[in-house]
Amino acid sequence: MHQPLGNRMARVVFFLLLSLVVAYAQLPDTFMGVPEPDSDNDSNENLDSDEFYLEIDEARDSDHEPGKDGRCLLNLEKVEVYPAYEGPFQLAGASVQVVGVEASVAKITRSPGNNGSTAFTIGGAVRLIPQKNGVIRIQYEITGAIPNTIAGMHIHEGTDCDDIGALFSSNEPNSWIPVKYQTDFDGNSEGAFDIETGFSYHKNIGKVVNFHSPDGTSIGCGVLLPVRGGNLEINYAISSSQTGISIATLTRSPTNHGPTAGTIGGTVRMTPSVNGFVLFEYDIFGTFPNIVAGLHTHLGVSCNEIGPAYSNKQPNAWIPFKYASNENGTSTGSFVIDSGFDYDENVHHVFDIHDAEGNSIACGPLVPMGFGMAIHRGETCKTDVDIKGHFWRPMDSPDPWQDIVYIPDQNGNAHGSFTIKTGFTCSAHDQHAVVIKGEPEENDSDFESDYKPFEDPRFQVEVEDDTDFRSDMTEGVRIACGALFDVDERDDHSDDGFPYERTFIVIGILVVGFMMIGLTAVYLKFWYLPSKEGSQSLVDPGEGYSTFISPSTGP
Known part of the structure; x- marks a missing residue:
């Protein structure tokens, strides 16, 4: 059976529209002009010199509030049990916070059109640091410019010094017009200022910073690139529900020079039990065969000075605890103990293995x-x-x-x-x-x-x-x-092309698509169908389909 032509054309337009929306949704963010932070841009390599870097480590350690003076703050939005995990672990909660400093740097060199006195002398660096509420901070150091002069310095919309473009601001009047730098007797200048241009920090990355002469000629420029590699x-x-686990790797005690010095070893595993009790599981090899001897946690945290058995009970809770070796000098077992010190208090203390005379023959600290x-x-x-x-x-x-x-x-x-x-x-x-x-x-x-x-x-x-x-x-x-x-959503990213611009464009595609469907319906009703006068129906619709009837020409 055939469907009416109107239905078929409407469906073709609809599926074409749907395909456009789906295809657009799969476009990478770089299509919208959003910088791709993961890319290995070769142009970043010229910034590996510390001379042109913001002192990231010093800035990180300075006394700044989160979200101010270039501080980047990220939080873990929501943590859930890993989808592929099927074990007994239960997560009560987790918080992870990432704190860093954001900055971009432009290395200033001679502008392509600069053939004057500063062509071989001008240089320097400009640092761009995000602030709150869309404000950006500019720090600049320039050398070898025209001495004793005042001239403009701006960020331009271009991404290459060969074509710097207009001043990069959406404000009226343009925020960059009054910005100047002033050189000393040697043509040097340095300073810092905050400015709000209508464009966020991220939007300025990749743009050109330009230094002018008093007559407006470009004499030095550079491209702002993000500083990478800071702490x-x-x-x-x-x-x-994952409680602590500590392991002691047993090795020869420093005082053991006897027959077990080259053979003894093993591991001890400590985990918390209930009501302050602690579970110890041990596996010892290379000790004396067929002996019963003590094994204890000691006050010391080093095998060089183990100290007494670690307990605040009277008598000492460790006194009755022994291990029994077999004819091969091995012993495996476990026990729980309330020594007066819980699991956390036993961590890092030395676990010691004795011989039958009470001498230390093997030991190791309990490492979490x-x-x-x-x-x-x-x-x-x-x-x-x-x-x-x-x-x-x-x-x-x-x-x-x-x-x-x-x-x-x-x-x-x-x-x-x-x-x-x-x-x-x-x-x-x-x-x-x-x-x-x-x-x-x-x-x-x-x-x-x-x-x-x-x-x-x-x-x-x-x-x-x-x-x-x-x-x-x-x-x-x-x-x-x-x-x-x-956390701060400092730049909002609303002017960085995602997600707001993409949303508006998708809405635009939908509007245009529905307009196309409407125009198609109007065309069918007022132009195409009337041209088929005398025809009862464009197609034989068959059962279950409505018919398109041409306008009546009379009774």
Whole structure:
């Protein structure tokens, strides 16, 4: 059966309209002029010199409120249990905050049309820093310009010094018209000012900064490019059902020079139990065969000085606890104990293995197990494929996320902060997924700890002798995920082409499409159908279809 021509044409127009909308929705943000922060733009490489960089580390440590003076602030919008996770883990809540400094830098060199006295002398840098409410801060340093003069300096709409374009402002009168710089006797000038041009910080990235002579001629210019590679400060708080796990890797005690010195080893695993009790699971090998001897947590945090058994009970709660070895010198077992000190209070203390005479033969500090957390390249938590890998710039350094861990306490809580350098600006992390790991994987039973002192302050733990400890285990199962968002919405991005401009354009396409459908209906009714006079119907509609009847020509 055939459908009426009007129905068929209307459906063709509708599906054409729908195709246009769907195709447009798939266009990348760069089509709208939004900068792509993840791209490796070769033009950024000329900014690797510290001479033209904003001092990111100093700015980060300065006393600024979030959202002011270039401070970028991202928060974890919503965290949920990882979709692919089917284990017993339960997430009570998580908060992750990313703090950094935003800045763009233009390296000033001779303008292409400058063939005058400053052609071989002019140089410098301009730094662009976002403020609140759409204001931008300009910091400039210029050398080798015309001495003892006052002239204009502006951001222009062009993206290349060969074609700088008009002054980049949507305000009337133009915000840049009164802006001037003043040089000294040597042609040098430096200063800073705030300006509101109608365009946000992000909209100014990629634009040309231009220095003029008094007659308006361009003598020096440069393109504003985002500074990358500054340190980010990550603050986190996690609450979950994943309680703390600490591991002691047993090695020869410093005083053990006997027959077990070259054979003894093993691991001890400590986890919190209930009502202040602590569970210990041990696996010892290479000790004396067929002995019964003591094993205890000690006051000390180093095998060089273990101190007494760690208990505030009277008599000492550790006195009755023993291990029994077999004929091969191995022993495996577990027990719970209330020593008067809970799990958290036992962390970092030395676990010691004795011989039958009470001498220390093996020991190791109880090192808390860390679980990984990282920002990923993906912007959704649906699948591993969507999340992608860690978000960092490989050309700059090894993966900085591989050693980042959080350490849960006996209640499943963890909080702290660390600094990290991913090679990207703070705002480039906006909308990216944060993945939190937990629950040791099956192969984590072979976990070993490294209790050598280390220098990285992000893992620093305060203990009695100021010795620092860290865990090698930074893996675990992916158990939670969420996306970061810009807290301050400092630039709103409404003038950056997404999502507002895209929304208006989609609405425009819909309006035009419906106008096309309306014009088609008018054409059919008043021009096409009347031309078929004498015809009862354009097609044989058949059952279930309405008919188009040509206008009556009489009774």
